[in-house]
């Protein structure tokens with residue numbers, strides 16, 4: 001019988017001494033799904049990947065990848081997964097093509113065996129095939145690392161912060177490549193600290209401090225934000241933040257890119273709010289309703305943790 005879920009995790013816990021890096025995590029990644037782990041540094045994303053890639057053993061709980069247990073059946077899992085770790089995973093002194101050949105040999109396949117899978121990605125770096133991997137740009141390294149992780153045609157792909165430190169255009173191209181791989185039936189678990197990338201996933205888990213704060217589709221996550229939200233800006237942004245937090249009807253106010261986001265309650269009146277700030281000597285105050293994004297939900301969930 002075909003295994004329905006690519007990954008199943010039940011009550012998984014991992015400690016490093018007295019520090020609990022992963023605490024009682026439960027979720028599943030469906031077959032063919034592009035699933036995102038979204039969270040800041042230290043959330044436990046890398047630890048989770050290392051557990052699922054069978055490089056660490058859990059202290060508690062169970063997990064399967066492609067139907068195989070991460071502890072008892074680790075050899076089966078290693079044949080079936082592709083893992084692109086966060087840090088540079090290539091051999092910097094080997095050329096592009098030597099890296100690819102090395103990873104293919106590691107899995108007992110030839111580069112030609114699964115070339116169709118990597119071709120759309122590899123053709124972009126092929127002109128540089130003689131160049132040492134250490135001399136490639138960030139975006140090209142990322143493409144080569146992805147080819148190396150795919151060379152044995154894994155059924156499940158683990159990508160730990162693949163777009164960190166990569167320019168915006170390469171980041172967007174990378175997500176296009178992931179959509180393409182997904183359409184070929186590969187299940188993908190990918191982590192990112194960038195909230196704007198979350199919307200490229202089928203479902204996401206918001207993680208912080210080793211715990212999962214919420215799991216849903218990106219639209220389902222943003223729908224959880226059910227309070228009036230405004231963008232606030234003006235001269236003296238810091239003073240504005242401090243003063244806004246004191247005003248009646250303001251539940252929260254936090255810096256958000258170029259403006260502040262303000263969460264209001266039912267008592268909030270934006271005209272009164274602006275008049276108050278003008279009376280306090282603030283200039284060019286602008287307040288306008290905005291749609292919540294995933295980051296707003298994240299901030300809200302973290303505050304209630």
Ligand SMILES: Nc1ncnc2c1ncn2[C@@H]1O[C@H](COP(=O)(O)OP(=O)(O)OP(=O)(O)O)[C@@H](O)[C@H]1O
Nearest residue numbers: 016019020021039040041042043044045046047048
């Ligand atoms: N080998 C280790 N020994 C002790 N503590 C560790 C070890 N590896 C990770 N940690 C700690 O466990 C927590 C989770 O780290 P982890 O690397 O899994 O998080 P992350 O979300 O991947 O963040 P980052 O992007 O910074 O790696 C952090 O507090 C980290 O300092």
